[in-house]
Amino acid sequence: MRYPAYILTTFAGWVNQIISAGSKGLPEEKAHKIRTVNSICLITALLAVSIGYFFYLYSGENGILIPAIFEGALFLGIIVLNKNKKYEAASLGVMLAHCLCALYFAAILGKIINISLILVFIFGISFLVYRKRWQRITGITAAILTLIALEVNYYYNIVPPLQLAEEFQYLLRWVALPCFLLFDALVLGYFVQDIRENKILLNQVSMLIFKTSHEMRNNLASNSILIDLLNAEIKDNPEYEKLKHYVEQLSTINSGMRNIVTNVLNMGEIENGSASGIHPETFELRAFIDGIIKIQQIKAESRKLDIQLAYDEALPVYIESDPLQLNIAITNLISNAVKYGREETPVLVRLSGINNNRSLEISVANQCPDIPQEKIKLLFNKFMTAKHNKRIEGSGLGLYIVRSIMDQFEGTYHVTSQNGLTTFTISFPLVAGQSPETAAPQQAIHQLAGLNLSFAEDDLMQNKLLSSLLQSFGCAITSSIDGRQLLEKLESNPTLPDCIILDDNMHALSGPETLRALKSDVRFKHIPVIMITGKGGPTEHWTELGARGVIRKPYDRFTLLQQLSQHLQSQTLA
Template sequence: MKAHQIWRSIRKTGTKGVADEELAQRIMMVNTLSFSLCCLSFLVGSVYFILSGKLSILIPASIECVLAATAVVLNNYRHYHAAALVTFFVQCMAAIYFGLLLGNVIELQAMVIFLFLITFLLFKKTSTRVICLISAVVILMIIEGNYYFHFVNQVPLDLQLTVIFKALSIAGVLLVILVVGRPYVLSKDRLHKTNHFKKIFIYQITHELRTQLNAVYYIAQLIKREIRLDPHLKKINPYIDLLFTVVGNTRNIINNVLDMSKIEAGKMEDVQEESFEIDAFFERLMAVHKVTAKTRNMQIQLQIDPKMPPVIICDSFKLSQAIANLLSNAVKYADRNSTIFLKLHKNNAQTWSIQVVNKGPGIEADKLSAIFELFVTNSPNRYTESTGLGLFIARNMVHALKGEIHAESQPQGNTTFTIQLPLQPGEVADVHETQEEDIDLSHVHIMVADDNEMNNILFSKYLSMCGCTITSVNNGVEVLQKLEQGHHLPDVILLDHKMPEMDGETTLYHLKKDPRLQNIPVIVCTGSFEFQELLMQAGACDIVIKPIDQPSLFKVISQHLPHFNEISAGSHPV
């Protein structure tokens, strides 16, 4: 058997059949440390004996070697905790013995400091760690005390032995640290690579989902517009509403996955406060869930406390994410033919509360404390779909808004989720709502750049129906070519982030370098807020998240065209 195979076998002794990865890591750590100390003690004792001919170091070093090896044997018989204790306290005894005899030569203070570090790697229980840390402190005090008061006579060494032992001690400590630390460095590298690939996987999958979702959304919008223009098509309106429901639910799932990734990475976006009317806001929020609830003969009722101000200031996106998850949860678990209540209440001048109440099987008492944790669900049977993300996301969104959320439930009765938030009344004059009918885009020239042909066609068709003049291209290279060839520059460019040949970020760089093109507003369409800062630094005037809803897009376009009123009136020069 080769040396590396022997080493691997020793290192993995006792790990067979161990499912707990953390425990397996600690077992391998004990084996690694024990074997390293065996080799080190044997080497030090042998060198001393060869150079001096004395047994005062070789015998205790051999004893240390044997005792350290017993840790591997204990692991083999699955006495894991005993093996860790043997490894630690054998090292403690060796530190005391050699520290007292060779304290002026060997840098055993460094080994004592090393004892502090391995305490946290070898032991999980706090009580054991405390005992080990106290032992290390005592050892350090004994060695330092002997250094000053000489209550144990040290072994005399000549200059040659002193130099050799100093070199061996430093090399030995570094070797043990390297051998013990290497697996953790490698595991961190593997974890980093795993997280990197996970991040790429999540982004690519969600990007592809959003691309297809975009197409469905545009088709639904086109049909919806045709229904408004042709009264004979109104009978299919309920089906289009169901289609919007599916798109909304799918978008909610994708957002939850991305939000979870951001929460895990500690990259939640800052709170973006705005003024909005609570009545219209919550009615819109309920609309998509009403369609789903209707399929189960449920109703959703909004009850607003008359004391509530009509306009409040809050981050509408985070609030809508929290409420959407609670409503989705309520519809999922409510009894058929029941009513779900969404209640808004003013508590006092500083706070207000939101309650989502449904009647159903209820949440078990032992789950109430954990229901907001990741992947915890309350699925009573296999027919109820649940990912365990919704309430986790809701809690984090509420906490980002500096609020609190809790749940109360009765068996076969009402389950109530209550959110309490700071209250900031707003002014009606500060509310800026952009409706489709309010904007005439008949004099606006928009360039659309998207590598997905279906999205490009549908998006361009949709904007054309709103009166826009459209120029469609498939990537950043074509954007620059069209702009160089054309005599009439577009009023705004809608630029997809991820495109072949030249992506959105590189295209922005070239646009902002050209004095002729640098003032054209560029709105970047992307699948995630993750790249918002990077794209804004590259020169984007705004970011819109796919699938793009029409009112939001029109609002963004109007905000970034200073001459929008002149364009709408037809007075803008072409």
């Protein structure tokens, strides 16, 4: 019983060696193409010889057998070319061999079989096997010339067909037809396999990009915190004033990198249909836009540009909108204007209310070469840029992200470019807000000073930076690297903290799991818990679990200070 299995295993090994001939040691894409060519040639050779011999036994016609054997040898020779690393010759040979064989058998068999079906296969090979443009053009041209030759011979009988018995004609037709369909199915199968493999590869690359971008955003957020701590040191120690310029430059570079990474992550959310949506907050509009311009101004100065703000004083002081998404949109517009603007010219940012302040219009204008109309129509598409200089770097994602954000805001976006002036404009519904009761920085620090805070953060750099920030607020801190360690420290420490801060994404015991454990324990359930998360989306589920508030990453020193104060000010802490 083992002998047939041994034969099958040995035969399968031989077949695999033939199919893999010449592909060893090559990059996977090229090796896959060679295996595809070898597979097609092996199948063609086996079918040609076996079917030719079958019909020879039935009819005794050497005009079918000899060409069939020659065809089989021809296709096996193409495999030998691949084995000897003659890849270009082999890839062209498989096309020409099929064309020549199609011509011959169409000529000798005439109307018996529909040889033109094999041309579908030949067209498929042109796109399946070939990657270079000239190769594909050659393949398609060969297929078209073969079709023309077949039609000419069909109408004029230049090569007279074999005279075969009627019953043999029917047999030949019904054997040949499934073979031709098999070739067409073979090409289709390879296309489907390529699409599936490319889709898997694309998903893997996308996951790698987004995971890498997420890690980069965490590190850039850490840089932001370090920059804030450096600024605080410079403010408290005048002797460090000379470092201020370098810290500002570092802040600008960090901000630019954060913008790129944020665009990549936002694109991933949009493509996956998991965009975080709009989460309105109340904030001061003028201070908000001034903060964005301040960061971009440093980069503008390096290109001898000046960002000017035209602000409509009739606008409400406070508005309700999503500051994170709006920051991304405006930053992309200003960053593009600075990047493409002509040196020693102004960049004008204009904020105005339209339709009786029912909508907010924000425009960003710069002086640069006019953008052609055909490009303007495509600028808000993914990976599109208006580069007029190859040295200008750009991913082509910024305006695509702006468009997506405006779609979520139910707003509009457009661009005009003429007479050397290009203006990008966005507008969206304007909702006035009430002045929030936020503490001033010194008042907020006074509220937090002396508090005993425990937190869990499994990223070691973020852990150290959060410790430094909280200590700079005058807090006594106890840090843990995950939720399990935090619970263990609570169990062993007789003094309970005034507040607990949890990162939501930790390996040993996640933020939500730790929060549930805290709220289910009568000893700890009264301690206010604040979650820190890098995820978008609503925060209601956190409050439903018992969290006092949520702080989103990336945060800076001022944001952390204000939000901690805001979340804890309603609680009288011992």
